[in-house]
Amino acid sequence: xxxxxxxxxxxxxxxxxxxxxxxxxxxxxxxxxxxxxxxxxxxxxxxxxxxxxxxxxxxxxxxxxxxxxxxxxxxxxxxxxxxxxxxxxxxxxxxxxxxxxxxxxxxxxxxxxxxxxxxxxxxxxxxxxxxxxxxxxxxxxxxxxxxxxxxxxxxxxxxxxxxxxxxxxxxxxxxxxxxxxxxxxxxxxxxxxxxxxxxxxxxxxxxxxxxxxxxxxxxxxxxxxxxxxxxxxxxxxxxxxxxxxxxxxxxxxxxxxxxxxxxxxxxxxxxxxxxxxxxxxxxxxxxxxxxxxxxxxxxxxxxxxxxxxxxxxxxxxxxxxxxxxxxxxxxxxxxxxxxxxxxxxx
Amino acid sequence: xxxxxxxxxxxxxxxxxxxxxxxxxxxxxxxxxxxxxxxxxxxxxxxxxxxxxxxxxxxxxxxxxxxxxxxxxxxxxxxxxxxxxxxxxxxxxxxxxxxxxxxxxxxxxxxxxxxxxxxxxxxxxxxxxxxxxxxxxxxxxxxxxxxxxxxxxxxxxxxxxxxxxxxxxxxxxxxxxxxxxxxxxxxxxxxxxxxxxxxxxxxxxxxxxxxxxxxxxxxxxxxxxxxxxxxxxxxxxxxxxxxxxxxxxxxxxxxxxxxxxxxxxxxxxxxxxxxxxxxxxxxxxxxxxxxxxxxxxxxxxxxxxxxxxxxxxxxxxxxxxxxxxxxxxxxxxxxxxxxxxxxxxx
Numbered sequence: 001x002x003x004x005x006x007x008x009x010x011x012x013x014x015x016x017x018x019x020x021x022x023x024x025x026x027x028x029x030x031x032x033x034x035x036x037x038x039x040x041x042x043x044x045x046x047x048x049x050x051x052x053x054x055x056x057x058x059x060x061x062x063x064x065x066x067x068x069x070x071x072x073x074x075x076x077x078x079x080x081x082x083x084x085x086x087x088x089x090x091x092x093x094x095x096x097x098x099x100x101x102x103x104x105x106x107x108x109x110x111x112x113x114x115x116x117x118x119x120x121x122x123x124x125x126x127x128x129x130x131x132x133x134x135x136x137x138x139x140x141x142x143x144x145x146x147x148x149x150x151x152x153x154x155x156x157x158x159x160x161x162x163x164x165x166x167x168x169x170x171x172x173x174x175x176x177x178x179x180x181x182x183x184x185x186x187x188x189x190x191x192x193x194x195x196x197x198x199x200x201x202x203x204x205x206x207x208x209x210x211x212x213x214x215x216x217x218x219x220x221x222x223x224x225x226x227x228x229x230x231x232x233x234x235x236x237x238x239x240x241x242x243x244x245x246x247x248x249x250x251x252x253x254x255x256x257x258x259x260x261x262x263x264x265x266x267x268x269x270x271x272x273x274x275x276x277x278x279x280x281x282x283x284x285x286x287x288x289x290x291x292x293x294x295x296x297x298x299x300x301x302x303x304x305x306x307x308x309x310x311x312x313x314x315x316x317x318x319x320x321x322x323x324x325x326x327x328x329x330x331x332x333x334x335x336x337x338x339x340x341x342x343x344x345x346x
Numbered sequence: 347x348x349x350x351x352x353x354x355x356x357x358x359x360x361x362x363x364x365x366x367x368x369x370x371x372x373x374x375x376x377x378x379x380x381x382x383x384x385x386x387x388x389x390x391x392x393x394x395x396x397x398x399x400x401x402x403x404x405x406x407x408x409x410x411x412x413x414x415x416x417x418x419x420x421x422x423x424x425x426x427x428x429x430x431x432x433x434x435x436x437x438x439x440x441x442x443x444x445x446x447x448x449x450x451x452x453x454x455x456x457x458x459x460x461x462x463x464x465x466x467x468x469x470x471x472x473x474x475x476x477x478x479x480x481x482x483x484x485x486x487x488x489x490x491x492x493x494x495x496x497x498x499x500x501x502x503x504x505x506x507x508x509x510x511x512x513x514x515x516x517x518x519x520x521x522x523x524x525x526x527x528x529x530x531x532x533x534x535x536x537x538x539x540x541x542x543x544x545x546x547x548x549x550x551x552x553x554x555x556x557x558x559x560x561x562x563x564x565x566x567x568x569x570x571x572x573x574x575x576x577x578x579x580x581x582x583x584x585x586x587x588x589x590x591x592x593x594x595x596x597x598x599x600x601x602x603x604x605x606x607x608x609x610x611x612x613x614x615x616x617x618x619x620x621x622x623x624x625x626x627x628x629x630x631x632x633x634x635x636x637x638x639x640x641x642x643x644x645x646x647x648x649x650x651x652x653x654x655x656x657x658x659x660x661x662x663x664x665x666x667x668x669x670x671x672x673x674x675x676x677x678x679x680x681x682x683x684x685x686x687x688x689x690x691x692x
Contacts, residue, residue, distance in 0.1 A: 152541075
């Protein structure tokens with residue numbers, strides 16, 4: 001089957017490390033994906049970067065530049081961001097809204113990206129709250145954590161919609177036929193957890209979701225659930241803490257390995273193993289976190305991103321479009337509304 | 347200065363692995379601490395275990411047995427637990443309440459331990475909610491995370507009291523002169539976070555706490571705060587997830603090191619380094635998590651505990667008593683009540 005070609009708008013500015021890593025990611029995507037890329041940002045800066053890297057722009061080239069003179073800084077508030085219509089994120093979002101692009105990838109200010117896409121694209125019909133889904137490695141296969149930062153104060157119905165959207169994502173992108181849904185909590189039993197998760201448990205249990213019950217912190221990585229649902233406050237803390245802890249442990253271990261000459265020699269021998277290990281737990285492999293539930297395709301990357309993560313995000317954005325993920329979300333949300341009574345009607 | 351001798355009641359039953367690890371921990375504490383231990387549980391089982399390990403009970407021995415015929419299982423609810431007055435945790439808590447013991451250590455059902463101590467001991471004067479404090483390793487020095495599971499739905503004032511109690515603990519047990527307090531949230535700015543943390547931020551800022559602002563998930567291990575405050579839902583998820591991730595990484599790495607003969611040989615050479623590394627990130631070094639704010643000394647250990655953790659918990663319980671930690675908590679809570687107006691009076 002030939003791969004389906006998509007056009008992805010890439011917010012080239014606003015990352016912590018400037019546009020170079022983004023441009024490198026775009027060029028890497030030319031090799032690894034069939035997609036075209038609209039680089040959105042300061043045109044002189046981007047044109048110079050492409051030239052320096054030996055890439056010639058032409059009418060038919062798969063990379064093109066869409067000028068946007070302004071950049072939303074990492075410290076700008078969402079309300080500031082939505083007012084600056086000439087920023088790279090705003091222009092990139094408009095390209096997608098006007099169907100000049102099939103999806104959007106951004107490594108800029110996450111709050112700004114969410115605010116602009118939610119305002120200009122709106123939510124998909126029936127979705128109560130868009131949520132950010134992150135793929136995390138588990139002991140068996142990758143698992144989806146949702147929401148990791150879009151919503152800090154969630155109602156049980158929001159969590160229910162995260163579950164539905166996460167399941168669609170798991171089916172289409174991770175190719176799982178019947179994703180198992182877990183609810184992040186602090187005990188196995190239904191009554192355990194806070195007011196929000198205890199109420200959500202009932203909503204999940206009474207639905208036809210493939211709900212496997214509560215998942216505790218120590219079980220997140222065990223692979224017992226393919227989609228783990230939580231509010232964006234908890235999800236964000238868990239995701240960022242986990243990434244920092246993994247990286248901290250590797251750094252610390254490397255430092256320790258340099259403290260004796262035997263260990264240093266041995267370390268040389270195991271470096272390939274360490275590198276493979278790092279790759280296996282590397283979140284960049286999964287290419288950013290989609291904002292599920294907005295009426296468009298939006299993949300959010302780390303501010304401190306790298307070319308590989310950008311390339312993978314472009315790939316995922318293309319997959320989202322090719323699999324018509326948003327249409328499936330709309331259908332699934334409609335099929336589960338209203339959820340609690342549905343179980344009794346069946 | 348001679349060490350101060352304390353008498354610690356040790357709930358010897360109810361751990362996941364049975365009483366043997368607990369008894370081993372008690373015997374280890376005889377070497378490493380000056381304290382006496384009241385082993386509470388099934389007397390025939392405990393007497394046999396002590397005998398098998400070559401320990402002779404006598405009128406003057408530092409270990410003695412206090413019989414309690416019942417055990418609260420890990421699956422019992424707190425309300426069930428408080429009804430069984432002949433359980434090891436209930437009897438141990440009563441020993442402390444009646445001043446026959448200076449503190450309590452338990453590796454049993456955490457919910458039961460909290461319910462029994464809160465019911466029988468009550469809270470310290472002025473404390474709105476007791477909270478569990480866990481010591482976690484950071485890149486510079488250990489840091490205290492509070493609450494890690496006692497309260498799932500917290501008000502800002504509860505978080506404020508966790509901060510005060512955590513600071514007393516950091517001063518007395520970690521020997522920090524002016525502990526820096528952080529609030530776990532999902533952004534640096536005051537407005538970031540959920541409704542609860544945004545309100546707590548104001549309370550902290552307007553007090554004379556040494557408040558250093560929000561701490562994000564990725565910064566928990568960076569050592570920028572000595573006490574990190576959060577509600578017990580988030581804290582429990584973070585603590586358990588972190589422990590599982592660290593252990594998962596070490597296991598995974600060891601497995602990887604066995605995949606080639608060069609790596610296997612090299613692994614042998616770095617085993618001492620790996621062991622030291624594991625020790626540095628080992629939560630058992632810190633000996634359980636105190637339930638701060640109850641009118642007594644209660645140290646909670648993992649259900650899957652080991653002798654080292656029990657021994658360290660006995661040491662910490664003794665330190666708590668010797669440093670008169672609860673009296674200091676009462677004084678500090680009184681000095682900060684009512685907190686918000688205090689800043690303006692100053």
